[in-house]
Amino acid sequence: MACQSAPVIMDEQALLGLNPNADACYRQRALAYFEQLKESQDAWEMCAEALAKGFYSDDHVKFFCFQVLEHQIKYRHGGLTAAQQQLIRETLMKWLQTQLMNVHQEKPFIRNKAAQVFALTFVREYLTHWPKFFFDILTLIGLNPHGVDIYLRTLMAIDAEVVDRDIMHSVEDTRRNTLIKDTMREQCIPSLVESWFQILQAYQQSHSELTCQCLEVVGAYVSWIDLNLIANDRFVNLLLSQMSVEDLREEACDCLFEIVNKGMDPVDKTKLVELLCQVLQSAGFFNVEREEDVDFLAKFSRLVNGMGQSLVLSWTKLHKAGNVKVATETLRALEAKVPLMLQLLVHEDDDISANIVGFCYEYLHVLKQLPLLTDQQKANVEAIMLAVMKKLTYDDEYNFENEGEDEAMFVEYRKQLKMLLDRLAQVSPELLLEAVRRVFNNTLQSWQTAPFMEVEVAIRLLYMLGEALPASHGAHFTGDATKASTLQEMMRTLVNSGVSEYQHSSVTLEFFETVVRYDKFFIVEPQHIPNVLMAFLDHRGLRHSSPKVRSRVAYLFSRFVKTLHKHMNAFIEDILSRIQDLLELAPPENGFPALLTSDDQLFIFETAGVLIVYGESPAERKQALMRSLLTPLMDGFRLLLANLPQEADEERQLVLADCLSHAVGFASRTSKAFSNKQTVKQCGCSEVYRDCLQCFLPALSCPVQRGALRGAVRSFLHRMIICLEEEVLPFIPSASEHMLKDCEPKDLQEFIPLISQITAKFKGQVSPFLQQVFMPLVLAIFEVLGRPAEENDQTAALDKQMLRRSYFSFIQTVTGSGMNEVMANQGAENVERVLFTIIQGAVDFPDPIAQKTCFIILTKLVELWGGKDGLVGFTDFIYKHIVPACFLAPLKPTFDLSDAQTVLTLSECTLTLKMIHLKRGPEFIQFLQQEYLPSLQVSPDITQELCQVLQQPDVKVLKNYMKAFFQRAKL
Incomplete structure (x- = not known):
């Protein structure tokens, strides 16, 4: 650490700790020193002197000194004497003066911190002690590049303090900021704008980074200063000239975007946009296809989007005001930008395309409001349609098996395109339907030789029509004759074309998604169901090579069957035999990865349940089918449960408990098919589910992995209370006894809703049982609530709060179900306790x-x-x-x-x-x-x-x- 001279006595040992590589004890000392200097009345003045006189060359010490100064200005400015405030102003100006003479610039992090300190001082003093803030700085720096850099950084820091809308300000700060802006507009904005012009002119050849900084400043300030200072010939021409300089063009584009975005009178805004467009067009910027720099084109696309949206806003205001003549002229100006918009929308780079979607969407909204479309407007609509269809297409690099950030961005971009498609449907549903039909039919005629992305997008478009053309309850196939016939014809083509055999997971998934979206089609034309069922069941669906496809198809298959079960009677047993192996409980020891995860299997069990329950077979047959579905689960469960207590390895225990829980979950899921019209009793299945209960309840007394097993069995009991009605009652006492043993707060909290459910459902029927279980349950709750807990253990406190709520909720259920005798018969002492x-x-x-x-x-x-x-x-x-x-x-x-x-x-x-x-x-x-x-x-x-x-x-x-x-x- 070099010292030039040392009249400033700072703690050199503490300063050593500022080095990022310093030992922890030095770093600790530096931190303590920082706190000491912050809190001292005048010790910070050493830092001010060190900065003004350049005593230290070490970057970290200089940064440290600025931090101390920043703290004084930010938190203690009001308490400083006039002399101390004067010292801060002088320190900053002296430090700035040293920058003008330095050969080497300070590191960016020091310059940024200095700019923050300048900005804070400005905010505190501009309205009172330092009205000539900008005048002093500009006089000092002239066009010195080091000085200009600090000046521009300071302007951006002032923008962050005074203008930035993303930062929350107090009412007092907002009032002060408004006053600062008003005063700046009166006193110095023209001088600042002049300085920006000089900087942009002077440095565009020699210092591109300064020019870019200056363009950023103009873009930031233009939102609240008089636009005429910027939107004039000399300034706009200068900005446009910089659009042609490679290092400046992106920032120049951003700056023009901010100018265009400024709130203005609609007529003036239209004039400004038209002026910019003329100049940009004559300078050749509209020749998008010749431009190879995609980063610049993304910025240019954003600028065109801003201009387009500004024109839409102007048209909307004029149209609402009934100013027909000017609104028509604005619409003409707007339409003139559509060819450029289309070029950008269809650009192969998605960022460029995404940046213009807003303009495109709002242009369609304008067309939607017009009584009649001209031929040109219809052509525009069609061109947007074709562009959207083209841009929806995946590219070769898309990784379907391992989707990363690029893939996620494309998915988001597709959502934007879908919004455009929906808007197109509102403007002209006939045109959209016809365009999709054309693309779909052409692609599916030759799907065997077409690339996957074309086939996928053709089916995707058919899928998207479902939302774009509103239809409720299958009206796609029964309502409007043209829509119905076109969609029906496309669906017929989809299921008969053989495209489900296409060897790409994206096409396969799109096929199944579309089949399920339009499941009502099969009610109208049930003859196609067998073909589609086979696709679901074979290598195309549930046995596809991709786990992702198998997983999604398991869910889609359950939806397909739920909607169309009435049309599947002839295939029930065939389907059940084909999915038999997918219904197996996969014990972990067989070493083969299962085709489906346990979550996917839930859907298959539910589907099997739906097929059995809604089939037209007599009750005996339903019972036999349900028994053959659930018996393997019970057998597997008994075997695993017998092995679990013997297992010493905790990880292995966890795997077995998981498998046992899945078995109970699968059995539970089959019961979802029952309803008021098709009860368990009517289907002859009561005995099968009673056997399941008999099989699962012993798990409650298993000494290991209690939490998982109790949770699974408890959920099953909840289902059975609904499905089996009073036939479940004989199982409740022993189940309750097991669940009340060795309880944790969570166990109890989850057990109470079960008892409450029984109480509310069966009322008087369970009164004897409730009288028996009431006090043991209450005492178990008291015992858990009475356990001491760590003072700061938030989780334990929350568990107790939730248990207390559950307890009161239970008492409420008992009293509210007219079963007050349950409490009354507990003996006077117990009643009093409760x-x-x-x-x-x-x-x-x-x-x-x-x-x-x-x-x-x-x-x-x-x-x-x-x-x-x-x-x-x-x-x-x-x-x-x-x-x-x-x-x-x-x-x-x-x-x-x-x-x-x-x-x-x-x-x-x-x-x-x-x-x-x-x-x-x-x-x-x-x-x-x-x-x-x-x-x-x-x-x-x-x-x-x-x-x-x-x-x-x-x-x-x-x-x-x-x-x-x-x-x-x-x-």
Whole structure:
């Protein structure tokens, strides 16, 4: 670290830590030193002096000094003395002066930091102490390239501080920024614009990087300064001349784009765009096919897009205002750009094409609003159509098996093209239908010799018509005769052409996607179903060489069968025998990768279920088919379950448990086919599913991998409660017993919805069982909730909160299902324990969702037990605990009445009070007036008022009153 002289006494040892390669202890010391200098009243002045006098040559020290200075200006400027503020201004100007004399420029990171510090100083001082900020800088630097560089960087840093709309500003900062811009417009913008012109002119040959920086500045500032300062002959000609300089053309393009994008009067905007277009055209820029520089063309395409969208906006404003003559002229100007737009849209580089899509889309929107299209406009529509069809095509390099960033970008680009296609359909559905038909038929006539991308896009276009031409419920094949016949004819061609044999995964997938999108076609022409079924089932579909194709086809096949099951009766057994091997539980030891993943197999099991359930065979046959589908699963399950406890290796245990879970999941998925019209009982399948339950339930007591196995069996039980109805009940007690053993919070939390489901569905039928399981379940919950947890363990706290909610939800289900005797028969001590937890939930835990549930329960219990012949001792409980809870909960500091969920809780709390009044009448009012409210120091007037409102029939009035009551009480 070289020192020229050392009047500044800085901690040299600490500065050593600024070097990126320094030891950790030095780096720590440097950090501490930075904090010390930041906080000191005047120690930062050493850094200012070091910068002004150039004491240090080490880049990291210079950067460090600027950081210290930046902190002072940013956070402590208001507290600095006038002399200290003057010192900062002088420091910056002296440092800038040294830059003019240096042979070598500072590193970019130092120049950027210096520019930030200049900009911060400007923002703090321009309106007060330094109105000549720009004048001083421009006078000092002249046209010195090092000085100009700092000046331009400072302008961009000021733009970030004052103008950038992506940065959030406070109201105060926004007001200040507006004032700065207004003052700049009055005092210095013309001088700045003049300086930009001089810089652009002086450096376009010698310093391209400075010229590019300057163009960026012009582009940034043009949005808020007087456009006439820039959009004039000398400036625009200069910019256009730079469009021809290779190193400058991209930035010049961006700068012109910002000029075109500026908000203006529609007539002026049209004039500006037309002027630019004339000059660009005469300079040869419209000859896109001759331009080889794709990066420049991408920028040029963006500029043309901006010009086109500006003209569309101008036309829209004029059209709405009814200014027919000028609107017509603007439309003419707009149409004149369409040939250029088409050239760019169809360009082989997708970036260039993507940049013009916005203009294209909005031009079509203009055409949509016209009453009649001219021949030229129809030709334009057709040209856009052909361009979209061409650009939808994959290129040779697209990697279908391992899609990366380029592929993802093409997928996004295709989505933009699809928007264009949808818009084309709105402008002229007939033209689109005809164009697609032509391309589709020509390609499919010779698909055997056509490249894959042409075949894929031909089918893709047919697929896209489904959304582009709106049709609901298969109207493509029954509604509009022309649409129906054209689409029907294309679908006929698709399924009869043999194109499903094409040897490329993209074509195969597109074939199946299209067949499923237009599955209603097969209702109209069911004779094609056998052919398509074979495609699904053989090497083209579920047995394709690509795992990606097999996976997607598994899902599409399930959709196809669901829609068309009525037409498949003749093929059911054939299909089931052909998919037999795909339904096997794949134990991990066979060493062969399965054709389908377990997720894909779910769809195949569901499909098999649909075929069996919706077939026209008698119930005995359905039962036999379902048994042959599920028996291999049960056999495999028993075998694996027997092996699991013997397995010592944890990884292997995990694999086996996974396989067991899949078996249960597959059986569960077959039951999705049943409905109210086709119940398990009607199909004769009850016994098969009872056997499944018998087979799966022992997994609940498996000593290893409990979480996964319990989860799978629990899900199956949920399904069976729906499907088997009361036939599931004999299995519930033993299942519950196993699930309540050695519980984790998550196990319990997931078990409660099962019990709640049974309670809600079977009500009185399960009362004996519920009475038996109620306290063991409640005690298991209490035990888990009572376990100590680490203070900062967020996960454990959240688990407990969710379990508490589930518990209250369960009590709500029991009381709400009219099964209060379940609780009442638990013995006085247990009933009291449960009641206290509900009071605690209503008052003590700041969880409005749980609190709301607790008040709903309390309301229900008061309704059930709070009358003259209610539960013994409950009246006492009402006055001692429920009434206080209704007041104590809302008075808690955590009870936030500005929160919507909490307001709902208060609403339920109010209903509890209302129910107490309903059940206890004048006795309750007397208790409030004479005992409870006086104990809360509520004044007699307010007490009287509250009791009167409570006795009125309108609950809404009471709710509003209680909200106001607690808002007042909390002030």
